[in-house]
Amino acid sequence: MxxxxxxxxxxxxYDMGIIHERVATKGPLLDDFRGLGIKAFLVREREDGSPxxxxxxxxLWTSPEGMNSFLWGPGFQGIVNDFGRPVVQHWTGLAYTEGPxxxxxxxxATRRKIPVPAHTPPAQAVAEALARHAREAEAAGAVASALAVDPRHWELLHLTLWAADSPEVPTDADxxxxRVLHLSAPERGLLGGPLGG
Structure with missing residues:
Protein backbone atom coordinates (compact mmCIF):
# COMPACT_ATOMS: atom_id res chain seq x y z
CA MET A 1 0.00 0.00 0.00
CA TYR A 14 -11.52 31.65 -4.72
CA ASP A 15 -14.96 30.30 -5.63
CA MET A 16 -14.78 26.81 -4.13
CA GLY A 17 -17.90 25.95 -6.10
CA ILE A 18 -15.49 25.40 -9.02
CA ILE A 19 -13.77 22.62 -7.07
CA HIS A 20 -17.12 21.11 -6.03
CA GLU A 21 -18.19 21.03 -9.67
CA ARG A 22 -14.85 19.56 -10.75
CA VAL A 23 -15.20 16.73 -8.23
CA ALA A 24 -18.85 16.11 -9.15
CA THR A 25 -17.97 15.70 -12.84
CA LYS A 26 -14.50 14.11 -12.68
CA GLY A 27 -14.61 12.20 -9.38
CA PRO A 28 -16.63 9.23 -10.67
CA LEU A 29 -14.05 8.69 -13.44
CA LEU A 30 -11.79 7.05 -10.83
CA ASP A 31 -14.46 4.75 -9.41
CA ASP A 32 -13.04 1.87 -11.51
CA PHE A 33 -9.34 2.85 -11.66
CA ARG A 34 -7.05 -0.20 -11.47
CA GLY A 35 -4.56 -0.17 -8.62
CA LEU A 36 -6.50 2.45 -6.63
CA GLY A 37 -7.65 1.40 -3.17
CA ILE A 38 -9.31 4.71 -2.36
CA LYS A 39 -9.20 8.32 -3.42
CA ALA A 40 -10.78 10.77 -0.99
CA PHE A 41 -11.55 14.06 -2.71
CA LEU A 42 -10.76 16.43 0.16
CA VAL A 43 -11.23 20.17 0.59
CA ARG A 44 -10.66 22.76 3.27
CA GLU A 45 -12.60 26.00 3.01
CA ARG A 46 -12.22 29.33 4.74
CA GLU A 47 -15.99 29.62 5.08
CA ASP A 48 -15.86 26.50 7.27
CA GLY A 49 -13.20 28.04 9.52
CA SER A 50 -10.14 26.65 7.73
CA PRO A 51 -7.11 28.94 7.50
CA LEU A 60 -4.22 4.84 -1.08
CA TRP A 61 -2.79 2.72 -3.88
CA THR A 62 -2.83 -1.06 -3.90
CA SER A 63 -0.03 -1.17 -6.45
CA PRO A 64 2.76 1.11 -7.65
CA GLU A 65 1.61 0.41 -11.22
CA GLY A 66 -1.75 2.04 -10.48
CA MET A 67 -0.07 5.07 -8.93
CA ASN A 68 2.31 5.39 -11.88
CA SER A 69 -0.54 5.03 -14.37
CA PHE A 70 -2.32 7.94 -12.70
CA LEU A 71 0.71 10.22 -12.29
CA TRP A 72 1.91 9.78 -15.87
CA GLY A 73 -1.57 9.70 -17.38
CA PRO A 74 -4.31 12.17 -18.32
CA GLY A 75 -5.83 12.39 -14.82
CA PHE A 76 -2.88 14.06 -13.15
CA GLN A 77 -2.07 16.01 -16.32
CA GLY A 78 -5.49 17.63 -15.95
CA ILE A 79 -4.42 18.90 -12.51
CA VAL A 80 -1.14 20.19 -13.96
CA ASN A 81 -2.96 21.93 -16.81
CA ASP A 82 -5.47 23.65 -14.51
CA PHE A 83 -3.39 24.45 -11.42
CA GLY A 84 0.29 23.90 -12.24
CA ARG A 85 2.33 20.93 -11.09
CA PRO A 86 1.91 20.38 -7.34
CA VAL A 87 4.37 18.65 -5.05
CA VAL A 88 3.19 15.05 -4.66
CA GLN A 89 3.76 13.78 -1.14
CA HIS A 90 4.25 10.03 -0.80
CA TRP A 91 4.34 7.65 2.16
CA THR A 92 4.83 3.89 2.53
CA GLY A 93 1.73 2.25 3.96
CA LEU A 94 1.88 0.72 7.42
CA ALA A 95 -1.76 -0.12 8.18
CA TYR A 96 -5.30 0.25 6.89
CA THR A 97 -8.33 -0.56 9.03
CA GLU A 98 -12.05 -0.39 8.35
CA GLY A 99 -13.92 1.33 11.17
CA PRO A 100 -17.27 0.62 12.82
CA ALA A 109 -11.34 13.43 7.07
CA THR A 110 -8.72 14.16 9.69
CA ARG A 111 -5.01 14.14 8.96
CA ARG A 112 -2.22 14.15 11.50
CA LYS A 113 1.44 14.43 10.44
CA ILE A 114 3.84 13.43 13.20
CA PRO A 115 7.60 13.96 12.88
CA VAL A 116 9.75 11.15 14.25
CA PRO A 117 12.45 12.74 16.45
CA ALA A 118 16.04 11.78 15.62
CA HIS A 119 16.52 10.22 19.07
CA THR A 120 13.47 7.93 18.73
CA PRO A 121 14.15 4.44 17.35
CA PRO A 122 12.09 4.02 14.16
CA ALA A 123 10.61 0.69 15.31
CA GLN A 124 9.41 2.30 18.54
CA ALA A 125 7.80 5.21 16.69
CA VAL A 126 6.00 2.83 14.31
CA ALA A 127 4.80 0.57 17.16
CA GLU A 128 3.37 3.56 19.05
CA ALA A 129 1.74 4.88 15.87
CA LEU A 130 0.18 1.48 15.11
CA ALA A 131 -1.34 1.38 18.61
CA ARG A 132 -2.79 4.88 18.16
CA HIS A 133 -4.06 3.93 14.69
CA ALA A 134 -5.88 0.89 16.09
CA ARG A 135 -7.58 3.00 18.79
CA GLU A 136 -8.71 5.70 16.36
CA ALA A 137 -9.96 3.18 13.79
CA GLU A 138 -12.27 1.71 16.45
CA ALA A 139 -13.82 5.07 17.36
CA ALA A 140 -17.54 5.58 16.80
CA GLY A 141 -18.10 7.20 13.42
CA ALA A 142 -14.80 6.05 11.90
CA VAL A 143 -15.27 4.79 8.34
CA ALA A 144 -11.63 3.81 7.74
CA SER A 145 -8.18 4.76 8.93
CA ALA A 146 -4.74 4.59 7.35
CA LEU A 147 -1.23 4.93 8.74
CA ALA A 148 1.86 5.53 6.61
CA VAL A 149 5.45 6.71 6.96
CA ASP A 150 7.86 8.83 4.93
CA PRO A 151 11.33 7.50 5.84
CA ARG A 152 13.06 10.26 3.88
CA HIS A 153 11.73 12.98 6.18
CA TRP A 154 10.87 10.64 9.08
CA GLU A 155 7.24 11.62 9.23
CA LEU A 156 4.23 9.50 10.17
CA LEU A 157 0.89 10.23 8.53
CA HIS A 158 -2.43 9.22 10.06
CA LEU A 159 -5.61 9.78 8.04
CA THR A 160 -9.08 8.82 9.20
CA LEU A 161 -12.35 9.11 7.31
CA TRP A 162 -15.44 9.85 9.43
CA ALA A 163 -19.12 9.30 8.70
CA ALA A 164 -20.11 12.67 10.18
CA ASP A 165 -19.22 15.18 12.83
CA SER A 166 -19.24 13.31 16.11
CA PRO A 167 -17.63 13.67 19.53
CA GLU A 168 -15.02 11.12 18.43
CA VAL A 169 -13.60 13.28 15.60
CA PRO A 170 -10.27 14.67 16.88
CA THR A 171 -10.04 18.44 17.21
CA ASP A 172 -6.42 18.64 18.43
CA ALA A 173 -4.36 21.58 17.21
CA ASP A 174 -2.09 19.22 15.25
CA ARG A 179 -14.55 17.75 4.02
CA VAL A 180 -14.90 14.67 1.80
CA LEU A 181 -16.67 15.58 -1.45
CA HIS A 182 -16.45 12.12 -3.02
CA LEU A 183 -14.82 8.76 -2.35
CA SER A 184 -13.64 6.50 -5.16
CA ALA A 185 -12.89 3.04 -3.79
CA PRO A 186 -12.41 0.52 -6.62
CA GLU A 187 -9.92 -1.73 -4.76
CA ARG A 188 -10.72 -0.80 -1.16
CA GLY A 189 -11.06 -4.49 -0.27
CA LEU A 190 -7.42 -5.10 -1.22
CA LEU A 191 -5.93 -2.54 1.20
CA GLY A 192 -5.67 -5.10 3.99
CA GLY A 193 -4.61 -4.57 7.58
CA PRO A 194 -1.27 -3.99 9.35
CA LEU A 195 1.70 -3.52 7.03
CA GLY A 196 -0.62 -3.58 4.04
CA GLY A 197 -1.21 -7.32 4.52
Whole structure:
Protein backbone atom coordinates (compact mmCIF):
# COMPACT_ATOMS: atom_id res chain seq x y z
CA MET A 1 0.00 0.00 0.00
CA UNK A 2 1.20 3.48 -0.91
CA UNK A 3 -0.29 6.74 0.37
CA UNK A 4 -0.16 9.88 -1.75
CA UNK A 5 -1.47 13.42 -1.45
CA UNK A 6 -1.02 16.77 -3.15
CA UNK A 7 -2.35 20.06 -1.85
CA UNK A 8 -3.54 22.87 -4.09
CA UNK A 9 -3.89 26.01 -1.98
CA UNK A 10 -6.22 28.53 -3.59
CA UNK A 11 -6.73 32.28 -3.09
CA UNK A 12 -8.80 33.41 -0.11
CA UNK A 13 -11.56 34.70 -2.40
CA TYR A 14 -11.52 31.65 -4.72
CA ASP A 15 -14.96 30.30 -5.63
CA MET A 16 -14.78 26.81 -4.13
CA GLY A 17 -17.90 25.95 -6.10
CA ILE A 18 -15.49 25.40 -9.02
CA ILE A 19 -13.77 22.62 -7.07
CA HIS A 20 -17.12 21.11 -6.03
CA GLU A 21 -18.19 21.03 -9.67
CA ARG A 22 -14.85 19.56 -10.75
CA VAL A 23 -15.20 16.73 -8.23
CA ALA A 24 -18.85 16.11 -9.15
CA THR A 25 -17.97 15.70 -12.84
CA LYS A 26 -14.50 14.11 -12.68
CA GLY A 27 -14.61 12.20 -9.38
CA PRO A 28 -16.63 9.23 -10.67
CA LEU A 29 -14.05 8.69 -13.44
CA LEU A 30 -11.79 7.05 -10.83
CA ASP A 31 -14.46 4.75 -9.41
CA ASP A 32 -13.04 1.87 -11.51
CA PHE A 33 -9.34 2.85 -11.66
CA ARG A 34 -7.05 -0.20 -11.47
CA GLY A 35 -4.56 -0.17 -8.62
CA LEU A 36 -6.50 2.45 -6.63
CA GLY A 37 -7.65 1.40 -3.17
CA ILE A 38 -9.31 4.71 -2.36
CA LYS A 39 -9.20 8.32 -3.42
CA ALA A 40 -10.78 10.77 -0.99
CA PHE A 41 -11.55 14.06 -2.71
CA LEU A 42 -10.76 16.43 0.16
CA VAL A 43 -11.23 20.17 0.59
CA ARG A 44 -10.66 22.76 3.27
CA GLU A 45 -12.60 26.00 3.01
CA ARG A 46 -12.22 29.33 4.74
CA GLU A 47 -15.99 29.62 5.08
CA ASP A 48 -15.86 26.50 7.27
CA GLY A 49 -13.20 28.04 9.52
CA SER A 50 -10.14 26.65 7.73
CA PRO A 51 -7.11 28.94 7.50
CA UNK A 52 -6.98 28.25 3.73
CA UNK A 53 -9.03 27.26 0.71
CA UNK A 54 -7.47 24.02 -0.43
CA UNK A 55 -8.12 21.05 -2.68
CA UNK A 56 -6.10 18.13 -1.30
CA UNK A 57 -7.04 14.71 -2.68
CA UNK A 58 -5.68 11.73 -0.74
CA UNK A 59 -4.94 8.35 -2.33
CA LEU A 60 -4.22 4.84 -1.08
CA TRP A 61 -2.79 2.72 -3.88
CA THR A 62 -2.83 -1.06 -3.90
CA SER A 63 -0.03 -1.17 -6.45
CA PRO A 64 2.76 1.11 -7.65
CA GLU A 65 1.61 0.41 -11.22
CA GLY A 66 -1.75 2.04 -10.48
CA MET A 67 -0.07 5.07 -8.93
CA ASN A 68 2.31 5.39 -11.88
CA SER A 69 -0.54 5.03 -14.37
CA PHE A 70 -2.32 7.94 -12.70
CA LEU A 71 0.71 10.22 -12.29
CA TRP A 72 1.91 9.78 -15.87
CA GLY A 73 -1.57 9.70 -17.38
CA PRO A 74 -4.31 12.17 -18.32
CA GLY A 75 -5.83 12.39 -14.82
CA PHE A 76 -2.88 14.06 -13.15
CA GLN A 77 -2.07 16.01 -16.32
CA GLY A 78 -5.49 17.63 -15.95
CA ILE A 79 -4.42 18.90 -12.51
CA VAL A 80 -1.14 20.19 -13.96
CA ASN A 81 -2.96 21.93 -16.81
CA ASP A 82 -5.47 23.65 -14.51
CA PHE A 83 -3.39 24.45 -11.42
CA GLY A 84 0.29 23.90 -12.24
CA ARG A 85 2.33 20.93 -11.09
CA PRO A 86 1.91 20.38 -7.34
CA VAL A 87 4.37 18.65 -5.05
CA VAL A 88 3.19 15.05 -4.66
CA GLN A 89 3.76 13.78 -1.14
CA HIS A 90 4.25 10.03 -0.80
CA TRP A 91 4.34 7.65 2.16
CA THR A 92 4.83 3.89 2.53
CA GLY A 93 1.73 2.25 3.96
CA LEU A 94 1.88 0.72 7.42
CA ALA A 95 -1.76 -0.12 8.18
CA TYR A 96 -5.30 0.25 6.89
CA THR A 97 -8.33 -0.56 9.03
CA GLU A 98 -12.05 -0.39 8.35
CA GLY A 99 -13.92 1.33 11.17
CA PRO A 100 -17.27 0.62 12.82
CA UNK A 101 -18.99 2.99 10.33
CA UNK A 102 -17.31 1.36 7.30
CA UNK A 103 -20.57 1.09 5.33
CA UNK A 104 -21.31 4.82 5.66
CA UNK A 105 -20.23 7.51 3.21
CA UNK A 106 -17.38 9.55 4.74
CA UNK A 107 -18.10 13.23 5.28
CA UNK A 108 -15.03 14.38 7.24
CA ALA A 109 -11.34 13.43 7.07
CA THR A 110 -8.72 14.16 9.69
CA ARG A 111 -5.01 14.14 8.96
CA ARG A 112 -2.22 14.15 11.50
CA LYS A 113 1.44 14.43 10.44
CA ILE A 114 3.84 13.43 13.20
CA PRO A 115 7.60 13.96 12.88
CA VAL A 116 9.75 11.15 14.25
CA PRO A 117 12.45 12.74 16.45
CA ALA A 118 16.04 11.78 15.62
CA HIS A 119 16.52 10.22 19.07
CA THR A 120 13.47 7.93 18.73
CA PRO A 121 14.15 4.44 17.35
CA PRO A 122 12.09 4.02 14.16
CA ALA A 123 10.61 0.69 15.31
CA GLN A 124 9.41 2.30 18.54
CA ALA A 125 7.80 5.21 16.69
CA VAL A 126 6.00 2.83 14.31
CA ALA A 127 4.80 0.57 17.16
CA GLU A 128 3.37 3.56 19.05
CA ALA A 129 1.74 4.88 15.87
CA LEU A 130 0.18 1.48 15.11
CA ALA A 131 -1.34 1.38 18.61
CA ARG A 132 -2.79 4.88 18.16
CA HIS A 133 -4.06 3.93 14.69
CA ALA A 134 -5.88 0.89 16.09
CA ARG A 135 -7.58 3.00 18.79
CA GLU A 136 -8.71 5.70 16.36
CA ALA A 137 -9.96 3.18 13.79
CA GLU A 138 -12.27 1.71 16.45
CA ALA A 139 -13.82 5.07 17.36
CA ALA A 140 -17.54 5.58 16.80
CA GLY A 141 -18.10 7.20 13.42
CA ALA A 142 -14.80 6.05 11.90
CA VAL A 143 -15.27 4.79 8.34
CA ALA A 144 -11.63 3.81 7.74
CA SER A 145 -8.18 4.76 8.93
CA ALA A 146 -4.74 4.59 7.35
CA LEU A 147 -1.23 4.93 8.74
CA ALA A 148 1.86 5.53 6.61
CA VAL A 149 5.45 6.71 6.96
CA ASP A 150 7.86 8.83 4.93
CA PRO A 151 11.33 7.50 5.84
CA ARG A 152 13.06 10.26 3.88
CA HIS A 153 11.73 12.98 6.18
CA TRP A 154 10.87 10.64 9.08
CA GLU A 155 7.24 11.62 9.23
CA LEU A 156 4.23 9.50 10.17
CA LEU A 157 0.89 10.23 8.53
CA HIS A 158 -2.43 9.22 10.06
CA LEU A 159 -5.61 9.78 8.04
CA THR A 160 -9.08 8.82 9.20
CA LEU A 161 -12.35 9.11 7.31
CA TRP A 162 -15.44 9.85 9.43
CA ALA A 163 -19.12 9.30 8.70
CA ALA A 164 -20.11 12.67 10.18
CA ASP A 165 -19.22 15.18 12.83
CA SER A 166 -19.24 13.31 16.11
CA PRO A 167 -17.63 13.67 19.53
CA GLU A 168 -15.02 11.12 18.43
CA VAL A 169 -13.60 13.28 15.60
CA PRO A 170 -10.27 14.67 16.88
CA THR A 171 -10.04 18.44 17.21
CA ASP A 172 -6.42 18.64 18.43
CA ALA A 173 -4.36 21.58 17.21
CA ASP A 174 -2.09 19.22 15.25
CA UNK A 175 -4.98 17.74 13.24
CA UNK A 176 -5.96 19.05 9.80
CA UNK A 177 -9.67 18.68 9.07
CA UNK A 178 -11.15 18.28 5.58
CA ARG A 179 -14.55 17.75 4.02
CA VAL A 180 -14.90 14.67 1.80
CA LEU A 181 -16.67 15.58 -1.45
CA HIS A 182 -16.45 12.12 -3.02
CA LEU A 183 -14.82 8.76 -2.35
CA SER A 184 -13.64 6.50 -5.16
CA ALA A 185 -12.89 3.04 -3.79
CA PRO A 186 -12.41 0.52 -6.62
CA GLU A 187 -9.92 -1.73 -4.76
CA ARG A 188 -10.72 -0.80 -1.16
CA GLY A 189 -11.06 -4.49 -0.27
CA LEU A 190 -7.42 -5.10 -1.22
CA LEU A 191 -5.93 -2.54 1.20
CA GLY A 192 -5.67 -5.10 3.99
CA GLY A 193 -4.61 -4.57 7.58
CA PRO A 194 -1.27 -3.99 9.35
CA LEU A 195 1.70 -3.52 7.03
CA GLY A 196 -0.62 -3.58 4.04
CA GLY A 197 -1.21 -7.32 4.52
Missing amino acids: HAMQYEITLPAD VNQYAPFY ASTAAPRI VDRF
